[in-house]
Amino acid sequence: MIYLLASILCSVSVSVLLKIARKQKIDIEQAVAVNYIVAVALTMWVLQPDLHQPQQFLPTWWIFAALGVLLPGVFIIMGRAVEQVGIVKSDAAQRLSLFLPILASFLIFGETLTEGRLIGIVLAFAALLCLLWKADTAKKGGTLTQQAGLLLGVWAGYGVIDILFKQLAKSGTAFSGNLLVAFCLAAVLMFGWLFAKGSKWRPESIIGGAVLGGLNFLNILTYIRAHQTLSENPSIVFAGMNMGVIVLGTLIGAGFFKEKISSINAAGISMALVAVVCLFYWETLRSWVS
Template sequence: MLNLILAVLCSVAVSVLLKIARRRNIVIRQAIAFNYILASALSYYVLTPDFKGLGFTEFVLQSEQAFIFLALGILLPSVFMIMSKAVEYAGIVRADAAQRLSLFLPIIAAFVIFGETLSSGKLIGIILAFVALCCLLYKAADKQLQKGGIALAFVWLGYGVIDILFKQVAKSGAAFPATLFIAFILSACVMFGYLLFKREIWTVPGFIGGIILGGLNFMNILFYIKAHQSLSANPSLVFAGMNIGVICLGSITGALVFKEKISRVNLAGILLGIAAILVLFYFNQLFG
Protein backbone atom coordinates (compact mmCIF):
# COMPACT_ATOMS: atom_id res chain seq x y z
CA MET A 1 0.00 0.00 0.00
CA LEU A 2 2.94 2.33 0.69
CA ASN A 3 4.07 2.04 -2.94
CA LEU A 4 0.59 3.03 -4.12
CA ILE A 5 0.54 6.08 -1.83
CA LEU A 6 3.98 7.15 -3.08
CA ALA A 7 2.85 6.74 -6.71
CA VAL A 8 -0.16 9.00 -6.05
CA LEU A 9 2.03 11.62 -4.34
CA CYS A 10 4.53 11.65 -7.22
CA SER A 11 1.78 11.94 -9.83
CA VAL A 12 0.20 14.95 -8.12
CA ALA A 13 3.67 16.44 -7.53
CA VAL A 14 4.21 16.42 -11.31
CA SER A 15 1.05 18.51 -11.74
CA VAL A 16 2.16 20.89 -8.98
CA LEU A 17 5.53 21.36 -10.72
CA LEU A 18 3.78 22.10 -14.01
CA LYS A 19 1.56 24.59 -12.19
CA ILE A 20 4.43 26.60 -10.62
CA ALA A 21 6.84 26.28 -13.56
CA ARG A 22 6.11 29.69 -15.08
CA ARG A 23 6.52 31.44 -11.72
CA ARG A 24 9.97 29.87 -11.37
CA ASN A 25 10.99 30.81 -14.92
CA ILE A 26 11.02 27.16 -15.94
CA VAL A 27 10.49 26.69 -19.68
CA ILE A 28 8.19 23.68 -19.76
CA ARG A 29 9.28 22.36 -23.18
CA GLN A 30 12.92 22.35 -22.00
CA ALA A 31 11.99 20.68 -18.73
CA ILE A 32 10.08 17.98 -20.62
CA ALA A 33 13.09 17.34 -22.86
CA PHE A 34 15.55 17.01 -19.95
CA ASN A 35 12.95 14.98 -18.06
CA TYR A 36 13.22 12.20 -20.63
CA ILE A 37 17.02 12.14 -20.36
CA LEU A 38 16.90 11.47 -16.62
CA ALA A 39 13.88 9.14 -16.94
CA SER A 40 15.76 7.10 -19.57
CA ALA A 41 18.86 6.84 -17.37
CA LEU A 42 16.85 5.85 -14.30
CA SER A 43 14.79 3.28 -16.20
CA TYR A 44 18.00 1.72 -17.53
CA TYR A 45 19.86 1.53 -14.22
CA VAL A 46 16.92 0.88 -11.89
CA LEU A 47 14.58 -1.28 -13.98
CA THR A 48 17.47 -2.99 -15.89
CA PRO A 49 15.57 -3.70 -19.13
CA ASP A 50 16.22 -7.08 -20.73
CA PHE A 51 16.84 -6.45 -24.43
CA LYS A 52 17.59 -10.12 -25.06
CA GLY A 53 14.11 -11.02 -23.90
CA LEU A 54 12.75 -8.30 -26.15
CA GLY A 55 14.28 -9.77 -29.27
CA PHE A 56 15.12 -6.21 -30.27
CA THR A 57 16.35 -6.66 -33.85
CA GLU A 58 13.43 -8.79 -34.97
CA PHE A 59 11.03 -6.70 -32.91
CA VAL A 60 11.77 -3.34 -34.54
CA LEU A 61 11.70 -4.89 -37.99
CA GLN A 62 8.03 -5.75 -37.52
CA SER A 63 6.09 -2.82 -38.95
CA GLU A 64 3.32 -2.98 -36.34
CA GLN A 65 5.69 -2.90 -33.37
CA ALA A 66 7.86 -0.22 -34.96
CA PHE A 67 4.74 1.89 -35.40
CA ILE A 68 3.83 1.44 -31.72
CA PHE A 69 7.27 2.56 -30.53
CA LEU A 70 7.26 5.52 -32.91
CA ALA A 71 3.75 6.51 -31.78
CA LEU A 72 4.79 6.36 -28.13
CA GLY A 73 7.91 8.41 -28.86
CA ILE A 74 5.78 11.17 -30.37
CA LEU A 75 2.76 10.98 -28.06
CA LEU A 76 4.56 10.89 -24.69
CA PRO A 77 6.22 14.32 -25.03
CA SER A 78 3.32 15.83 -26.98
CA VAL A 79 0.69 14.86 -24.41
CA PHE A 80 3.03 15.96 -21.61
CA MET A 81 3.15 19.44 -23.14
CA ILE A 82 -0.63 19.46 -23.56
CA MET A 83 -0.97 18.39 -19.91
CA SER A 84 1.09 21.42 -18.88
CA LYS A 85 -1.30 23.68 -20.80
CA ALA A 86 -4.30 21.96 -19.23
CA VAL A 87 -2.86 22.57 -15.74
CA GLU A 88 -2.13 26.20 -16.64
CA TYR A 89 -5.55 26.98 -18.14
CA ALA A 90 -7.93 24.61 -16.35
CA GLY A 91 -6.06 23.94 -13.09
CA ILE A 92 -4.70 20.86 -11.35
CA VAL A 93 -8.13 19.59 -10.29
CA ARG A 94 -9.61 19.18 -13.77
CA ALA A 95 -6.31 18.27 -15.48
CA ASP A 96 -5.61 15.38 -13.08
CA ALA A 97 -9.21 14.21 -13.28
CA ALA A 98 -9.18 14.27 -17.10
CA GLN A 99 -5.93 12.31 -17.14
CA ARG A 100 -7.27 9.66 -14.77
CA LEU A 101 -10.60 9.36 -16.57
CA SER A 102 -8.64 8.50 -19.71
CA LEU A 103 -8.44 4.97 -18.30
CA PHE A 104 -11.90 4.37 -19.75
CA LEU A 105 -10.56 4.50 -23.32
CA PRO A 106 -8.38 1.39 -22.80
CA ILE A 107 -11.32 -0.19 -20.98
CA ILE A 108 -13.45 0.34 -24.10
CA ALA A 109 -10.56 -0.99 -26.19
CA ALA A 110 -10.55 -4.11 -24.02
CA PHE A 111 -14.05 -4.90 -25.29
CA VAL A 112 -13.68 -3.67 -28.87
CA ILE A 113 -10.09 -4.73 -29.63
CA PHE A 114 -9.13 -7.39 -27.10
CA GLY A 115 -12.43 -9.26 -26.92
CA GLU A 116 -13.33 -8.82 -23.24
CA THR A 117 -16.97 -9.47 -22.30
CA LEU A 118 -19.01 -6.34 -21.53
CA SER A 119 -21.04 -6.77 -18.32
CA SER A 120 -23.86 -4.50 -17.17
CA GLY A 121 -21.71 -3.25 -14.28
CA LYS A 122 -18.86 -2.27 -16.56
CA LEU A 123 -21.29 -0.56 -18.91
CA ILE A 124 -22.65 1.52 -16.00
CA GLY A 125 -19.08 2.45 -15.02
CA ILE A 126 -18.24 3.57 -18.57
CA ILE A 127 -21.42 5.66 -18.86
CA LEU A 128 -20.68 7.33 -15.52
CA ALA A 129 -17.14 8.08 -16.72
CA PHE A 130 -18.29 9.83 -19.87
CA VAL A 131 -20.86 11.88 -17.95
CA ALA A 132 -18.09 12.80 -15.50
CA LEU A 133 -15.84 13.88 -18.36
CA CYS A 134 -18.57 16.13 -19.78
CA CYS A 135 -18.96 17.77 -16.35
CA LEU A 136 -15.20 18.28 -16.05
CA LEU A 137 -15.05 19.85 -19.50
CA TYR A 138 -17.87 22.22 -18.65
CA LYS A 139 -16.55 25.77 -18.86
CA ALA A 140 -17.63 29.38 -18.72
CA ALA A 141 -17.25 31.86 -21.56
CA ASP A 142 -13.77 32.88 -20.41
CA LYS A 143 -11.22 32.40 -23.22
CA GLN A 144 -8.64 30.83 -20.90
CA LEU A 145 -11.18 28.26 -19.71
CA GLN A 146 -12.11 27.58 -23.34
CA LYS A 147 -8.46 26.78 -24.05
CA GLY A 148 -8.45 24.68 -20.90
CA GLY A 149 -11.45 22.69 -22.11
CA ILE A 150 -9.71 21.88 -25.39
CA ALA A 151 -6.52 20.92 -23.57
CA LEU A 152 -8.46 18.69 -21.15
CA ALA A 153 -10.10 16.86 -24.06
CA PHE A 154 -6.69 16.18 -25.64
CA VAL A 155 -5.26 15.10 -22.26
CA TRP A 156 -8.07 12.58 -21.92
CA LEU A 157 -7.67 11.32 -25.50
CA GLY A 158 -3.85 11.34 -25.47
CA TYR A 159 -3.32 9.44 -22.24
CA GLY A 160 -6.02 6.98 -23.23
CA VAL A 161 -4.28 6.21 -26.54
CA ILE A 162 -0.90 5.90 -24.77
CA ASP A 163 -2.36 3.37 -22.33
CA ILE A 164 -3.81 1.35 -25.21
CA LEU A 165 -0.40 1.33 -26.94
CA PHE A 166 1.32 0.09 -23.79
CA LYS A 167 -1.31 -2.63 -23.44
CA GLN A 168 -0.73 -3.64 -27.07
CA VAL A 169 3.03 -3.87 -26.47
CA ALA A 170 2.46 -5.95 -23.34
CA LYS A 171 0.19 -8.26 -25.34
CA SER A 172 2.99 -8.82 -27.85
CA GLY A 173 5.20 -10.18 -25.05
CA ALA A 174 7.66 -7.28 -24.82
CA ALA A 175 9.12 -6.63 -21.37
CA PHE A 176 7.72 -3.45 -19.87
CA PRO A 177 11.08 -2.05 -18.63
CA ALA A 178 12.60 -2.33 -22.12
CA THR A 179 9.49 -0.82 -23.68
CA LEU A 180 9.56 2.06 -21.23
CA PHE A 181 13.27 2.69 -21.80
CA ILE A 182 12.92 2.76 -25.60
CA ALA A 183 9.83 4.99 -25.37
CA PHE A 184 11.74 7.44 -23.15
CA ILE A 185 14.72 7.49 -25.53
CA LEU A 186 12.50 8.15 -28.55
CA SER A 187 10.62 10.85 -26.63
CA ALA A 188 13.91 12.56 -25.75
CA CYS A 189 14.99 12.47 -29.41
CA VAL A 190 11.67 13.97 -30.53
CA MET A 191 11.78 16.77 -27.95
CA PHE A 192 15.42 17.71 -28.48
CA GLY A 193 15.02 17.47 -32.26
CA TYR A 194 12.03 19.82 -32.09
CA LEU A 195 13.80 22.30 -29.79
CA LEU A 196 16.99 22.31 -31.86
CA PHE A 197 14.92 22.93 -34.98
CA LYS A 198 13.27 25.87 -33.16
CA ARG A 199 16.76 27.10 -32.13
CA GLU A 200 15.83 26.99 -28.49
CA ILE A 201 17.80 29.19 -26.09
CA TRP A 202 18.56 26.86 -23.21
CA THR A 203 18.13 28.01 -19.61
CA VAL A 204 19.36 26.77 -16.24
CA PRO A 205 15.83 26.74 -14.71
CA GLY A 206 14.67 24.62 -17.65
CA PHE A 207 17.43 22.08 -16.95
CA ILE A 208 16.82 21.99 -13.19
CA GLY A 209 13.07 21.75 -13.72
CA GLY A 210 13.64 18.86 -16.13
CA ILE A 211 15.76 16.97 -13.61
CA ILE A 212 13.08 17.34 -10.93
CA LEU A 213 10.32 16.47 -13.40
CA GLY A 214 12.23 13.42 -14.65
CA GLY A 215 12.76 12.14 -11.12
CA LEU A 216 9.10 12.56 -10.19
CA ASN A 217 7.89 11.10 -13.49
CA PHE A 218 10.09 8.03 -13.13
CA MET A 219 9.27 7.51 -9.42
CA ASN A 220 5.58 7.71 -10.26
CA ILE A 221 5.98 4.85 -12.73
CA LEU A 222 8.38 2.88 -10.50
CA PHE A 223 6.14 2.96 -7.42
CA TYR A 224 3.11 2.17 -9.58
CA ILE A 225 4.87 -0.94 -10.94
CA LYS A 226 5.97 -1.94 -7.41
CA ALA A 227 2.40 -1.50 -6.17
CA HIS A 228 1.22 -3.94 -8.85
CA GLN A 229 3.98 -6.36 -7.82
CA SER A 230 3.21 -6.19 -4.09
CA LEU A 231 -0.56 -6.43 -4.70
CA SER A 232 -0.37 -8.84 -7.62
CA ALA A 233 -3.49 -10.70 -6.51
CA ASN A 234 -5.54 -7.47 -6.57
CA PRO A 235 -4.56 -5.46 -9.69
CA SER A 236 -7.94 -3.72 -9.75
CA LEU A 237 -7.24 -2.37 -6.24
CA VAL A 238 -4.05 -0.71 -7.54
CA PHE A 239 -5.81 0.52 -10.68
CA ALA A 240 -8.76 2.04 -8.84
CA GLY A 241 -6.70 3.26 -5.88
CA MET A 242 -4.25 5.12 -8.12
CA ASN A 243 -6.94 6.92 -10.09
CA ILE A 244 -9.18 7.76 -7.13
CA GLY A 245 -6.16 8.85 -5.08
CA VAL A 246 -4.88 11.24 -7.76
CA ILE A 247 -8.32 12.76 -8.39
CA CYS A 248 -8.94 13.31 -4.66
CA LEU A 249 -5.45 14.58 -3.75
CA GLY A 250 -5.29 16.70 -6.90
CA SER A 251 -8.65 18.26 -6.03
CA ILE A 252 -7.56 19.05 -2.47
CA THR A 253 -4.21 20.47 -3.63
CA GLY A 254 -5.75 22.63 -6.33
CA ALA A 255 -8.45 24.03 -4.06
CA LEU A 256 -6.39 24.60 -0.91
CA VAL A 257 -2.91 25.45 -2.25
CA PHE A 258 -3.70 27.22 -5.52
CA LYS A 259 -7.21 28.48 -4.65
CA GLU A 260 -8.64 26.99 -7.84
CA LYS A 261 -12.34 27.63 -8.28
CA ILE A 262 -14.43 24.55 -8.98
CA SER A 263 -17.97 24.97 -10.22
CA ARG A 264 -20.72 22.72 -8.98
CA VAL A 265 -20.80 21.01 -12.35
CA ASN A 266 -17.02 20.36 -12.18
CA LEU A 267 -17.36 19.05 -8.62
CA ALA A 268 -20.14 16.75 -9.78
CA GLY A 269 -17.77 15.51 -12.51
CA ILE A 270 -15.06 14.68 -9.96
CA LEU A 271 -17.55 12.79 -7.75
CA LEU A 272 -18.99 10.94 -10.76
CA GLY A 273 -15.46 10.02 -11.87
CA ILE A 274 -14.70 8.54 -8.45
CA ALA A 275 -18.05 6.71 -8.53
CA ALA A 276 -17.30 5.31 -12.00
CA ILE A 277 -13.91 3.97 -10.89
CA LEU A 278 -15.49 2.44 -7.76
CA VAL A 279 -18.22 0.78 -9.85
CA LEU A 280 -15.62 -0.81 -12.14
CA PHE A 281 -13.48 -1.80 -9.15
CA TYR A 282 -16.46 -3.40 -7.41
CA PHE A 283 -17.54 -5.41 -10.44
CA ASN A 284 -13.95 -6.48 -11.20
CA GLN A 285 -13.56 -7.70 -7.62
CA LEU A 286 -16.92 -9.47 -7.69
CA PHE A 287 -16.81 -11.00 -11.14
CA GLY A 288 -13.19 -10.52 -12.31
Protein backbone atom coordinates in the same frame (compact mmCIF):
# COMPACT_ATOMS: atom_id res chain seq x y z
CA MET B 1 -4.03 -1.75 -6.05
CA ILE B 2 -0.84 -0.35 -4.50
CA TYR B 3 0.68 0.26 -7.95
CA LEU B 4 -2.41 2.13 -9.07
CA LEU B 5 -2.39 4.33 -5.96
CA ALA B 6 1.32 5.05 -6.43
CA SER B 7 0.76 5.97 -10.09
CA ILE B 8 -2.08 8.33 -9.14
CA LEU B 9 0.12 10.04 -6.54
CA CYS B 10 3.02 10.44 -8.98
CA SER B 11 0.74 11.76 -11.73
CA VAL B 12 -0.74 14.42 -9.47
CA SER B 13 2.76 15.30 -8.22
CA VAL B 14 3.80 15.94 -11.84
CA SER B 15 0.86 18.32 -12.29
CA VAL B 16 1.70 20.13 -9.05
CA LEU B 17 5.33 20.45 -10.15
CA LEU B 18 4.29 21.91 -13.51
CA LYS B 19 1.99 24.39 -11.79
CA ILE B 20 4.79 25.52 -9.48
CA ALA B 21 7.27 25.55 -12.35
CA ARG B 22 5.31 28.23 -14.19
CA LYS B 23 5.60 30.53 -11.18
CA GLN B 24 9.35 29.88 -11.04
CA LYS B 25 9.67 30.76 -14.75
CA ILE B 26 10.94 27.30 -15.66
CA ASP B 27 10.79 26.55 -19.39
CA ILE B 28 8.42 23.59 -19.54
CA GLU B 29 9.75 22.32 -22.88
CA GLN B 30 13.33 22.30 -21.57
CA ALA B 31 12.21 20.54 -18.38
CA VAL B 32 10.39 17.92 -20.45
CA ALA B 33 13.51 17.27 -22.54
CA VAL B 34 15.71 16.82 -19.44
CA ASN B 35 12.99 14.66 -17.93
CA TYR B 36 13.51 12.03 -20.65
CA ILE B 37 17.27 11.92 -20.01
CA VAL B 38 16.56 11.23 -16.33
CA ALA B 39 13.92 8.66 -17.31
CA VAL B 40 16.46 6.85 -19.51
CA ALA B 41 19.00 6.77 -16.65
CA LEU B 42 16.41 5.49 -14.16
CA THR B 43 15.22 2.82 -16.59
CA MET B 44 18.78 1.56 -16.98
CA TRP B 45 19.41 1.63 -13.22
CA VAL B 46 16.09 0.35 -11.83
CA LEU B 47 14.79 -1.98 -14.55
CA GLN B 48 18.16 -3.05 -16.02
CA PRO B 49 16.75 -4.03 -19.43
CA ASP B 50 18.47 -6.80 -21.35
CA LEU B 51 19.98 -5.17 -24.45
CA HIS B 52 22.05 -8.13 -25.59
CA GLN B 53 19.26 -9.46 -27.78
CA PRO B 54 17.88 -6.49 -29.73
CA GLN B 55 15.74 -8.82 -31.85
CA GLN B 56 13.39 -9.22 -28.87
CA PHE B 57 12.14 -5.70 -29.53
CA LEU B 58 11.20 -6.33 -33.16
CA PRO B 59 7.66 -7.66 -32.50
CA THR B 60 6.79 -4.54 -30.50
CA TRP B 61 8.80 -1.93 -32.40
CA TRP B 62 5.65 -0.06 -33.37
CA ILE B 63 4.73 0.44 -29.69
CA PHE B 64 7.94 2.18 -28.60
CA ALA B 65 8.11 4.05 -31.91
CA ALA B 66 4.59 5.42 -31.37
CA LEU B 67 5.29 6.24 -27.72
CA GLY B 68 8.57 7.92 -28.61
CA VAL B 69 6.70 10.31 -30.90
CA LEU B 70 3.51 10.73 -28.87
CA LEU B 71 5.03 11.32 -25.41
CA PRO B 72 6.84 14.57 -26.29
CA GLY B 73 4.30 15.47 -28.96
CA VAL B 74 1.37 15.48 -26.56
CA PHE B 75 3.35 17.64 -24.11
CA ILE B 76 3.76 20.26 -26.84
CA ILE B 77 0.13 20.02 -27.96
CA MET B 78 -1.06 20.28 -24.36
CA GLY B 79 1.07 23.39 -23.83
CA ARG B 80 -0.37 25.08 -26.91
CA ALA B 81 -3.89 24.06 -25.95
CA VAL B 82 -3.47 25.64 -22.49
CA GLU B 83 -2.20 28.82 -24.14
CA GLN B 84 -4.97 29.14 -26.75
CA VAL B 85 -7.97 27.40 -25.17
CA GLY B 86 -7.28 27.56 -21.44
CA ILE B 87 -6.39 25.13 -18.67
CA VAL B 88 -9.96 24.08 -17.88
CA LYS B 89 -10.92 22.89 -21.37
CA SER B 90 -7.48 21.37 -22.00
CA ASP B 91 -7.65 19.41 -18.74
CA ALA B 92 -11.18 18.29 -19.62
CA ALA B 93 -9.98 16.98 -22.98
CA GLN B 94 -7.15 15.06 -21.29
CA ARG B 95 -9.39 13.44 -18.67
CA LEU B 96 -12.18 12.61 -21.12
CA SER B 97 -9.62 10.68 -23.20
CA LEU B 98 -10.58 7.93 -20.73
CA PHE B 99 -13.26 6.97 -23.27
CA LEU B 100 -10.71 5.57 -25.75
CA PRO B 101 -8.86 3.10 -23.46
CA ILE B 102 -12.13 2.04 -21.80
CA LEU B 103 -13.54 1.25 -25.24
CA ALA B 104 -10.33 -0.59 -26.13
CA SER B 105 -10.64 -2.72 -22.97
CA PHE B 106 -13.69 -4.44 -24.43
CA LEU B 107 -13.04 -4.19 -28.19
CA ILE B 108 -9.27 -4.96 -28.26
CA PHE B 109 -8.27 -6.57 -24.96
CA GLY B 110 -11.32 -8.84 -24.68
CA GLU B 111 -12.43 -7.80 -21.21
CA THR B 112 -15.90 -8.95 -20.10
CA LEU B 113 -18.34 -6.14 -19.40
CA THR B 114 -19.86 -7.08 -16.04
CA GLU B 115 -22.71 -5.30 -14.29
CA GLY B 116 -20.42 -3.70 -11.71
CA ARG B 117 -17.96 -2.43 -14.29
CA LEU B 118 -20.74 -0.99 -16.44
CA ILE B 119 -22.19 0.90 -13.45
CA GLY B 120 -18.72 2.04 -12.40
CA ILE B 121 -17.83 3.28 -15.89
CA VAL B 122 -21.10 5.21 -16.27
CA LEU B 123 -20.57 6.80 -12.86
CA ALA B 124 -16.95 7.54 -13.77
CA PHE B 125 -17.90 9.52 -16.86
CA ALA B 126 -20.65 11.36 -14.96
CA ALA B 127 -18.13 12.18 -12.21
CA LEU B 128 -15.61 13.49 -14.74
CA LEU B 129 -18.17 15.86 -16.22
CA CYS B 130 -19.10 17.13 -12.75
CA LEU B 131 -15.49 17.55 -11.63
CA LEU B 132 -14.54 19.42 -14.79
CA TRP B 133 -17.59 21.67 -14.72
CA LYS B 134 -16.23 25.21 -14.48
CA ALA B 135 -17.06 28.49 -16.13
CA ASP B 136 -14.44 29.53 -18.65
CA THR B 137 -15.64 32.31 -20.89
CA ALA B 138 -12.32 34.06 -21.48
CA LYS B 139 -11.18 34.16 -25.05
CA LYS B 140 -7.62 32.82 -25.18
CA GLY B 141 -6.80 33.28 -28.84
CA GLY B 142 -6.66 31.24 -32.02
CA THR B 143 -9.48 30.41 -34.40
CA LEU B 144 -12.30 28.07 -33.43
CA THR B 145 -10.91 25.45 -35.81
CA GLN B 146 -7.43 25.71 -34.28
CA GLN B 147 -8.81 25.41 -30.75
CA ALA B 148 -10.93 22.40 -31.70
CA GLY B 149 -7.91 20.77 -33.36
CA LEU B 150 -5.74 21.27 -30.27
CA LEU B 151 -8.38 19.82 -27.95
CA LEU B 152 -8.88 16.89 -30.31
CA GLY B 153 -5.11 16.33 -30.30
CA VAL B 154 -4.99 16.32 -26.49
CA TRP B 155 -7.99 13.96 -26.28
CA ALA B 156 -6.73 11.49 -28.89
CA GLY B 157 -3.08 11.70 -27.84
CA TYR B 158 -3.57 10.85 -24.18
CA GLY B 159 -6.15 8.18 -25.04
CA VAL B 160 -3.83 6.41 -27.49
CA ILE B 161 -0.89 6.64 -25.04
CA ASP B 162 -2.97 4.86 -22.38
CA ILE B 163 -3.76 2.07 -24.86
CA LEU B 164 -0.11 1.77 -25.88
CA PHE B 165 0.99 1.46 -22.24
CA LYS B 166 -1.44 -1.42 -21.85
CA GLN B 167 0.09 -3.08 -24.93
CA LEU B 168 3.56 -2.43 -23.52
CA ALA B 169 2.58 -4.11 -20.25
CA LYS B 170 1.68 -7.25 -22.24
CA SER B 171 5.24 -7.55 -23.58
CA GLY B 172 6.33 -9.18 -20.29
CA THR B 173 10.01 -8.97 -19.39
CA ALA B 174 10.77 -7.10 -22.62
CA PHE B 175 8.72 -4.11 -21.50
CA SER B 176 11.70 -2.46 -19.77
CA GLY B 177 13.69 -2.49 -23.00
CA ASN B 178 10.73 -1.15 -24.96
CA LEU B 179 10.28 1.60 -22.39
CA LEU B 180 13.97 2.50 -22.62
CA VAL B 181 13.84 2.82 -26.41
CA ALA B 182 10.66 4.91 -26.19
CA PHE B 183 12.33 7.30 -23.72
CA CYS B 184 15.45 7.55 -25.89
CA LEU B 185 13.42 8.37 -28.98
CA ALA B 186 11.35 10.91 -27.05
CA ALA B 187 14.56 12.57 -25.78
CA VAL B 188 16.07 12.77 -29.27
CA LEU B 189 12.90 14.32 -30.71
CA MET B 190 12.49 16.77 -27.82
CA PHE B 191 16.11 17.97 -27.89
CA GLY B 192 15.93 18.19 -31.67
CA TRP B 193 12.85 20.38 -31.34
CA LEU B 194 14.58 22.70 -28.84
CA PHE B 195 17.79 23.00 -30.85
CA ALA B 196 15.83 23.69 -34.04
CA LYS B 197 14.03 26.61 -32.39
CA GLY B 198 17.27 27.91 -30.82
CA SER B 199 16.13 27.56 -27.22
CA LYS B 200 18.39 29.16 -24.58
CA TRP B 201 18.89 26.83 -21.64
CA ARG B 202 18.19 27.83 -18.05
CA PRO B 203 19.64 26.14 -14.93
CA GLU B 204 16.18 26.21 -13.32
CA SER B 205 14.77 24.22 -16.23
CA ILE B 206 17.46 21.55 -15.89
CA ILE B 207 16.81 21.14 -12.15
CA GLY B 208 13.07 21.11 -12.68
CA GLY B 209 13.46 18.58 -15.48
CA ALA B 210 15.47 16.26 -13.21
CA VAL B 211 12.69 16.25 -10.61
CA LEU B 212 10.06 15.88 -13.32
CA GLY B 213 11.96 12.94 -14.79
CA GLY B 214 11.96 11.06 -11.49
CA LEU B 215 8.24 11.57 -10.95
CA ASN B 216 7.37 10.81 -14.57
CA PHE B 217 9.40 7.58 -14.52
CA LEU B 218 7.70 6.40 -11.32
CA ASN B 219 4.31 7.35 -12.72
CA ILE B 220 4.80 5.32 -15.92
CA LEU B 221 6.47 2.38 -14.14
CA THR B 222 3.73 2.00 -11.53
CA TYR B 223 1.04 2.49 -14.18
CA ILE B 224 2.45 -0.35 -16.28
CA ARG B 225 2.86 -2.52 -13.17
CA ALA B 226 -0.79 -1.86 -12.34
CA HIS B 227 -1.76 -3.11 -15.81
CA GLN B 228 0.38 -6.21 -15.31
CA THR B 229 -1.11 -6.90 -11.88
CA LEU B 230 -4.67 -6.36 -13.14
CA SER B 231 -4.05 -7.76 -16.61
CA GLU B 232 -7.55 -9.26 -16.87
CA ASN B 233 -9.25 -6.00 -15.91
CA PRO B 234 -7.70 -3.11 -17.88
CA SER B 235 -10.84 -0.96 -17.54
CA ILE B 236 -10.32 -0.86 -13.77
CA VAL B 237 -6.83 0.58 -14.27
CA PHE B 238 -7.98 3.04 -16.94
CA ALA B 239 -10.98 4.32 -14.97
CA GLY B 240 -9.35 4.07 -11.53
CA MET B 241 -6.33 6.06 -12.70
CA ASN B 242 -8.39 8.88 -14.18
CA MET B 243 -10.78 9.03 -11.25
CA GLY B 244 -7.98 9.03 -8.70
CA VAL B 245 -6.01 11.75 -10.48
CA ILE B 246 -8.96 14.07 -10.93
CA VAL B 247 -10.23 13.63 -7.34
CA LEU B 248 -6.80 14.05 -5.73
CA GLY B 249 -5.99 16.91 -8.08
CA THR B 250 -9.24 18.67 -7.21
CA LEU B 251 -8.62 18.29 -3.46
CA ILE B 252 -5.02 19.54 -3.73
CA GLY B 253 -6.12 22.43 -5.92
CA ALA B 254 -8.67 23.47 -3.30
CA GLY B 255 -6.47 22.84 -0.27
CA PHE B 256 -3.10 24.20 -1.42
CA PHE B 257 -3.83 26.48 -4.37
CA LYS B 258 -7.16 27.84 -3.08
CA GLU B 259 -9.06 26.86 -6.21
CA LYS B 260 -12.82 26.96 -5.72
CA ILE B 261 -14.88 23.73 -5.67
CA SER B 262 -18.50 24.21 -6.67
CA SER B 263 -21.37 22.05 -5.47
CA ILE B 264 -21.23 20.22 -8.83
CA ASN B 265 -17.50 19.55 -8.32
CA ALA B 266 -18.21 18.19 -4.83
CA ALA B 267 -20.92 15.92 -6.24
CA GLY B 268 -18.37 14.70 -8.79
CA ILE B 269 -15.88 13.76 -6.05
CA SER B 270 -18.54 11.72 -4.26
CA MET B 271 -19.65 10.09 -7.50
CA ALA B 272 -16.04 9.23 -8.40
CA LEU B 273 -15.53 7.47 -5.09
CA VAL B 274 -18.69 5.43 -5.66
CA ALA B 275 -17.47 4.61 -9.17
CA VAL B 276 -14.16 3.27 -7.82
CA VAL B 277 -16.03 1.14 -5.27
CA CYS B 278 -18.18 -0.31 -8.06
CA LEU B 279 -15.16 -1.03 -10.24
CA PHE B 280 -13.15 -2.75 -7.52
CA TYR B 281 -15.63 -4.16 -5.02
CA TRP B 282 -18.94 -4.75 -6.80
CA GLU B 283 -18.96 -8.51 -6.30
CA THR B 284 -18.08 -8.10 -2.62
CA LEU B 285 -20.93 -5.62 -2.16
CA ARG B 286 -23.37 -7.97 -3.87
CA SER B 287 -22.34 -10.86 -1.64
CA TRP B 288 -22.94 -8.69 1.45
CA VAL B 289 -26.40 -7.67 0.23
CA SER B 290 -27.41 -11.22 -0.66
